[in-house]
Amino acid sequence: MANGNGSFKSKPTSDTKGKTITCKAAVAYGPGEPLVVEEIIVHPPKKMEVRIKIIYTSICHTDISAWRGENEAQRAYPRILGHEACGIVESVGEGVREVKEGDIVVPIFNGECGECRSCKCEKSNMCERNGVNPMKKVMEGDGTTRFSTLQGKPIFHFLNTSTFSEYTVVDSPCLVNFLHPQLSLSLKHLTLLSCGVSTGVGAAWNTANVHSGSSVAVFGLGAVGLAVAEGARARGASKIIGVDINPDKFIKAQAMGVTDFINPKDEEKPVYEIIKNMTDGGVDYSFECTGNVDVLRDAFLSAHLGWGLTVVLGIHASPRLLPIHPMELFDGRNIVGSVFGGFKGKSQLPHFAKQCGHGVVKLDNFITHELPLEEINKAFDLLIAGKSLRCLLHF
Structure with missing residues (x-):
């Protein structure tokens, strides 16, 4: 179990190695239906797979989109959602060398096999084998699931991770090893690095490369948007404009830069016109974190002519296409998407964790609530209502 500071005091025993485990999980049975916390069966890891005990998990808006079934192609039930967590290795399958029983790990939805052409390319953090794929619902190795109901019905996986379960099985390229947690980070803090904080800060650092003295506009002040702001603050941006329809978020946003x-x-005026007036023609960098194409257009037009860069982080489930005329790109503005903040998870996340441990990025403000897994539906409601950033769930 974890103590109040989120550090680990004990580890799973080897008694379960090679055996099925019965444990609690929050299962989605249909779009928008309340998650059902029930006993499930988790099968042993197979070749190049790892079974881990989840210590903390949290909820991201991507989980909500999948839970709502906003993209029909993603619908697969029953399913265990969740992709932001921290845990400890319970057992490993054949061929796994990078982690062992008892290691502290963070599951990542955008894996890094280290062998494919994309992984070897310094310009990309994609992975051809274990990259993010919201349509994928089974394990990479044999195309089957490692979850089942007590009656033996298969339960599908989600985003390479499925962390709303006390135990989960992931492909080894989708785990980052934090065997030596002398990084001054608790397990609670490590949980944040598996998605939201890394995605936002990385977009500011890796994708945009925000520079000191620059101007930034962040559209959408959820956890990802505030992580962008925190990353821009750490880089010395002189003006960081937050855009959101929830006025309560400004108080929290001020603490993050x-x-x-x-x-x-x-x-009454379009937001991009207001931002242009505030910044002598537009910001150096704008970040769209809402998944709304109309907001994306505002973000794009708020970037300065000649050099402004717009980074897209929001998940756009709608079939609507980019609201940008090709000729508008001839004004010198640029637009680019960012996945997992441009971080190569296995090779770069440990260094990022070290920076966070040294206080370069402040993590405490992102954790707003803590609840037991049994109250996961309440945690969903808090996030949907804009009352939480990250609600940590524990078992």
Whole structure:
């Protein structure tokens, strides 16, 4: 179990190695239906797979999108959602060398096999074998699941991780080893690095390469958007404009570096015009974190002519295409997408954790609630209502 500071005091025993485990999980049985916390069976890991005991997991808006079934192609039930967590290795399958029983690990939805052409390319953090794939619902090795109901019905996987379960099985390229947690980070903090914080800070650092003295606009002040702001603050941005329709978020945003706040509901002019007036023609960098194409257009037009860069982080489940005319790209603005903040998970996340441990990025403000897994539906409601950033769930 984990103590109040999120550090680990004991580890799973080897009694379960090679055997099935019965444990609690929150199972999705249909789009928008309340998750059911029940006993399930978790099967042993197969070749190049790892079974881990989840210590903490949290909820991201991507989990909510999948839970709602916003993209019909993603619908697969029953399914165990969740992709942001920290845990400890219970057992490993054949061929696994990078982790062993008892290691502290963070599961990552965008894996790194280290062998494919994309992994070997310094310009990309994609992986051809274990990259992010919201349509994937089974294990990479044999195309089957490692979860089942007590009655033997298969339960599908989600985003390479499925962390809303006391135990889960992941492909080894989708785990980052934190065997030596002398990084001054608790397990609670490590949980944040498996998605939201890494995605936002990495977008500011790796994708945009925000520079000191620059101006930034962040559209959507959820956990990812605030992580962008925190990353921009750490890089020395002089003006960080937060845009959100929830005025309560500005107080939290100020603590993470946001210098100005715009609520589109309070304005008569388009947001991009307001930002242009505030920044002498537009910001150096804008970040779209909402998954709304109309907001994306505002973000793009708020970037300065000639050099402004717009980074897309929001998950766009709608079939609507980019609201940008090709000729608008001839004004010198650029637009690019960012997955997992451009981080190569296995090879770069440990260094990022060390930076966080040294206080370069402040993590405490992202954890707003803690609840037991049995109250996961309450945690969903808090996030949907905009009342939480990250609610840590424990078993």
